[in-house]
Amino acid sequence: MVLEEISTSLIMWFFYALIPSFLTDGVVVLPAPQNLSVHSTNMKHLFRWSPVIVPEEPIYYSVEYQGEYESLYRSHVWIPSSWCSLTKDPKCDVTDDITASVLYNLRVRASLGSQTSAWSTLKQPFNRNSTILTPPWMAVTKDGFHLVIELEDLGPQFEFRVAYWRSEPGTKEHIKVVRSRGIPVHLETMEPGATYCVKAQTFVKIIGRHSAFNKAECVEVQGETLPLALALFAFVVFMLILVVVPLSIWKMGQLLRYSCCPVVVLPDTLKITSSPQKLISCRREEVDTCATAVLPSEELFRVWI
Structure with a gap:
């Protein structure tokens, strides 16, 4: 009986201790997400946190980021993430949001209906230079x-x-x-x-x-290299081609030359044996006499044949 009373008292004390954390003026206050971290591999940056548990109630999350420019030149303004506005998953791909190799602050909060939790901010700012690069497939x-x-x-x-x-x-x-x-x-x-x-x-x-x-x-690579004997044979054939081909081309040129344009050899009877001046000095009417005197009839017959 005493043990039951002690147990009941402990349960009631625990229950009352939790009430302030969930009730403020009769309104449920959502706890902020915990255990924030960034897992970055091969320049893909994934922001994660522990889910907020409310039985039979859907919880949504919103993520915001703040880069060096926003922190120094825009009065610490926070920008909503491109892909993580009211998402159900306790994670957010912030790859498209982190566009420079500078420090980025990240924060997340939970939403239940019209109620929202406080913002939870990443303890250490994230720089994409710390991404883990893995060997490629x-x-x-x-x-x-x-x-x-x-x-x-x-x-x-x-x-x-x-x-x-x-x-x-x-x-x-x-x-x-x-x-x-x-x-x-x-x-x-x-x-x-x-x-x-x-x-x-x-x-x-x-x-x-x-x-x-x-x-x-x-x-x-399948196959075998050429044997030495085959390589030597190929070299000899190449050298023969290198010598025979030019010689054959020269010989064919000679044959074509003498076949198409043969050299004409004048017969002895048409060769001038006397002085050219004597032939020029002959008068036109004495050409036949000069020709007869120079060329005997036997020579003329041989030339005609």
Whole structure:
């Protein structure tokens, strides 16, 4: 009996102790949200808090922010968040609200009907420079003898540093900056029978930070390199072609020249054996006599034949 009275007294005392926190002039006062924090990964900023519990009643939340400009030049004005006005979820994506690498104050309050709670403000201002950058997802493939990489699309602020190399002792890594988002990118033409490895990291220029490299992925190119004997044979054939082709072209030119434009050899009878001055000195009427004297009949017959 005594224990029951003690228990009843404790319950009543606890109940009366809670009344001032929920009643002010007969009106229910909502407690302010607690445990405020910002989780930022890959430049995506999520503002969170513990939900306010009222049995069988829907609670809504409103979020406001204050950047360096509002704090210094606009008399500490608070601006409502773009996406979190009377939201039911105890979280808010403030990525679009935080547009500069400066300190931002964030606050939230709860609403129940016409009643609102007090504002709860983030204890430490948030700067997007503190975001956590994770290694990117990537897919390394081969298209014939082409080494191809595809990277996830993290947004316009991101670019990727891709390192690739031939998997052999002493080989040098090649670095390529990739800004393409979600589109396959060609890295290098691979040699048959070789293995190539690729790794990548994210980089955000506006905050001057980069992630760690992800785990390297390797692909092997099928096929064998040309044997030494085959390579030597190919070299000999090339040299023969280099010599034979110009020689053949020169020979064909000679054949065409003498076939189309042969050299005419004058017979001995048409060759001038006497002095040209003697032939010129002959009168026109004595041409036949001169010709007969120079060219015997046997020579003329041979020329006609």
